[in-house]
Amino acid sequence: MLTGVARVPVTAARGDELRALLGPVTPETFVREYWGAKPLFVKGFKEKYHGLFDAEAFSRALSMPGPAPVDFLRVSFDRKTEQGTSALVAPDEPRSSAFRATPEQAVPLFDAGATLCVSQMETRVPALAPFLAAVKRQLGYPGKVSFNAYLSPPGSGYNWHFDSRIASTLQIEGTKVWRFSNRPAIAWPRANGTLRGDGTAQYADPGVVAAEWERLEPFDPADTTEVLLEPGDLLVLPAGVWHEACGGTGGSLALNLSFTPVSYTVLVRSLLDKLLVAEAGWRGPAPVLPDPATGAADSEAIAAIGAELARAAALLASLSGDSAAVAALWAAFVQNPNPGFPAAPTPAVAATPVEAGQRLRVRADGNLFALLADGGATLALVIGTSREVELTGVAVPFVQRMLREREFTASDCMGWNDGDAPFAWSDVQTMLTSLKREGLLEHAVSTG
Numbered sequence: 001m002l003t004g005v006a007r008v009p010v011t012a013a014r015g016d017e018l019r020a021l022l023g024p025v026t027p028e029t030f031v032r033e034y035w036g037a038k039p040l041f042v043k044g045f046k047e048k049y050h051g052l053f054d055a056e057a058f059s060r061a062l063s064m065p066g067p068a069p070v071d072f073l074r075v076s077f078d079r080k081t082e083q084g085t086s087a088l089v090a091p092d093e094p095r096s097s098a099f100r101a102t103p104e105q106a107v108p109l110f111d112a113g114a115t116l117c118v119s120q121m122e123t124r125v126p127a128l129a130p131f132l133a134a135v136k137r138q139l140g141y142p143g144k145v146s147f148n149a150y151l152s153p154p155g156s157g158y159n160w161h162f163d164s165r166i167a168s169t170l171q172i173e174g175t176k177v178w179r180f181s182n183r184p185a186i187a188w189p190r191a192n193g194t195l196r197g198d199g200t201a202q203y204a205d206p207g208v209v210a211a212e213w214e215r216l217e218p219f220d221p222a223d224t225t226e227v228l229l230e231p232g233d234l235l236v237l238p239a240g241v242w243h244e245a246c247g248g249t250g251g252s253l254a255l256n257l258s259f260t261p262v263s264y265t266v267l268v269r270s271l272l273d274k275l276l277v278a279e280a281g282w283r284g285p286a287p288v289l290p291d292p293a294t295g296a297a298d299s300e301a302i303a304a305i306g307a308e309l310a311r312a313a314a315l316l317a318s319l320s321g322d323s324a325a326v327a328a329l330w331a332a333f334v335q336n337p338n339p340g341f342p343a344a345p346t347p348a349v350a351a352t353p354v355e356a357g358q359r360l361r362v363r364a365d366g367n368l369f370a371l372l373a374d375g376g377a378t379l380a381l382v383i384g385t386s387r388e389v390e391l392t393g394v395a396v397p398f399v400q401r402m403l404r405e406r407e408f409t410a411s412d413c414m415g416w417n418d419g420d421a422p423f424a425w426s427d428v429q430t431m432l433t434s435l436k437r438e439g440l441l442e443h444a445v446s447t448g
Contacts, residue, residue, distance in 0.1 A: 010131070011051040015366055017131055018138035020048075021170075021234065027138065036166065036187060036238045039180055039225070044171075044232030053121075053128065053172055053255055058149055061124035062103045073106060074098040075114040078159040084177055084246035086159035091198035096159035096244075115152040115247070121255070122147050128255075130365065133337065135257070137369050142267065142333035144260040152176065152247035160219070160244045161204065162193040166259040167243075168236040171229040175248030179226045184240030185216055188261060193240070195219055229254070262339050270340075271319075271329050272312055281308055327373035327380040328388060334369045335382040346384030351437040354410050354429055359444035360436070361407040368440060370403060372396075383439045398423075398431065399440075407444050 013020030018027050025034075025042060034040045062073075076098040079087035086095045098117065101109055110116055122128040128147050136145045150169075157176065162185055169178070185193060185201065192204040193216060201216035210216070219242055228248075229235055237243055239261070276282040281304065288301040319326055336343040354360065362368075368383045379396045381389040391399055394417070401416045402408070410432055414422045435441045 007045050007048075009047050009050055011049075015134075016138075017134040021135065030236075031139070034236065034238075036184075038183060038238065039241060040234075040236040041227050042234040042236075044230075044234055046231050048232035049170055049172055049255075052131065052170075053125065053149070055151075055173060055253055057125050058118070058121075058151060058253060061118060061121060061149070062106050064103075064124055068103055069120070071100065071119055073101050073103055074117045074119070075101045075106075075109050076117070076156075076158050077112075077114050078157065080155055080157075080159075080246060084155060084157075085179070086195075086244050089197040091196065093197050094194045094204070095197060096161040096194050098158070110151065110153060113153055113156055115150060115156045115158060118149045118151075120146050121149045129337075130367075132257075133335075133367060136334060137366070140330070140334055140369070140371070141259065142330055142339055143262040144258075144337075144339060146258050146260070148256040148258060150252070150254045150256060152245075152252045154247050154249050154251050156247050157245035157252075160195045160242055162189065162240050162242050163237075163258075164189045164192050165239050165261065166236065167239075168234065168257040168259070169229060170255040170257060171231055171233045171235075172253045172255060173231060174250045174252040175231075176229045176245050176252040176254065177226065177248065178229060178235055178243060178245045179224050180235075180237055180243035181220070181224050181241050183223075184238050185219070185242060186214055186240045187238075189214065189240045193242075195242075262333065266340050267329065267333070268316070270333075271325065272315070274329065275315055275325060276312065279311070282311070322373055322375060324373040324378040324380060324390060327371040327378070328382075328390060331369045331371045331380045331382040332386070332388060335367075335385055337385065343386040346387040346439060348387075348437050349439050349442075351433055354432040354436060356409075356411040356425060356429075358410045359407065360410055360432065360441050361444040362403060363440060363442050370399075381440070387438055389435075389438055389440070395431065399435070402435075402441075 008020045008023060010017055010020045022030050022042065025040065030040065076096065078096050079089065081087050089095055106116055118124075122132055132145050132147065135141075152174075169176075189203075191208045193201060194204045195201055199219060201219050203210060203216075224242070227235065229252075285308070286301055286304055288305070289298040290296065332343075333339040363383075368381060371380045372378070373380055377392060377396070379391040379399060381391065381399070383389065397418060398413070398416055402413075410428070411425070413428045413432065414425055417423050432441060
């Protein structure tokens with residue numbers, strides 16, 4: 001889909017980065033119509049990504065001292081036709097391939113015609129990390145969000161393949177022609193895919209053995225779309241969409257904003273661990289003594305396994321998507337830059353008691369995520385990467401009002417009781433001081 005453009009640079013849209021990135025497509029339309037289902041092309045404007053990233057930042061990231069991660073830099077010499085499309089290779093060879101390289105090898109490889117792909121660019125360009133966190137929060141997305149950067153000389157780019165994650169390209173400098181299938185070969189594949197020289201579709205990892213449900217149909221080159229990406233443009237390709245790309249006459253620099261899914265297997269495992277960790281039987285399964293002659297298992301051990309499974313099943317059956325425990329887990333995954341792994345602890349703030357005349361504000365960096373649960377009776381908050389707060393009763397509308405107001409005088413909060421008698425200052429002071437200690441509130445900066 002080709003859309004118009006809302007001229008709001010993403011770096012000038014603090015607190016609304018997602019809308020600025022997608023505009024004029026709304027986040028609601030993006031999630032309900034495009035997410036994981038069909039490609040989206042948004043025509044941008046030259047200044048849309050100004051101040052976010054550029055060639056100088058790419059160069060600095062490559063030249064930073066210290067060892068680079070194993071997969072930090074990958075390069076590709078995929079062969080092209082004169083028209084910039086994937087060149088044919090031997091029937092049994094993949095049309096697209098890449099290999100690891102060191103940062104020291106980057107310049108000579110680029111000069112030789114290779115496309116450079118630097119992974120997790122936010123780890124080397126710290127200014128990118130807050131943008132990623134903001135997009136993750138504003139989507140309410142529990143998976144991994146990351147930036148790869150692609151630098152291609154003229155006529156260079158990866159040949160036909162698909163990714164196992166959503167790949168969103170932000171064209172920074174130069175131009176690039178993209179061709180992509182109009183629908184995923186398979187929804188949310190478990191591995192990347194590639195085409196062989198004979199046109200056979202297969203998974204890129206030779207160790208992946210496809211189950212019957214994930215067998216790939218033949219690639220149809222007629223069912224594709226071609227677009228030219230210029231600075232400021234955005235292209236979002238769902239996981240499983242075939243695509244190839246070719247840098248324009250001046251080459252291309254782009255950021256790839258990827259959304260890697262976290263499965264419900266991981267979410268449920270984390271949920272059960274959190275809710276059942278106090279149960280000794282859950283923490284430490286007993287051995288199952290087998291009969292060496294028949295393999296028959298100890299009946300008592302089998303009964304113990306059944307009891308623990310029944311306990312877990314009953315617990316899951318008692319929950320809904322609106323349960324406080326689920327909301328808290330979801331919020332924790334949204335706030336965690338590496339979901340599925342323990343987040344670095346967010347330290348408490350040394351907080352002196354709040355005074356009535358003090359000006360306060362919700363933390364200016366917006367690094368928090370709030371989710372209502374239990375039909376609105378509970379508000380799950382995660383502040384920073386890992387500080388969890390669960391609110392109930394009158395604290396729910398009180399903090400909701402706080403999130404709407406953003407900045408206020410402490411004594412004003414006494415009147416936030418929805419038309420009832422004002423709150424006592426001692427109660428308000430206790431609440432505000434606690435939320436300040438948790439990192440939700442900070443002193444407002446005086447502009448006088």
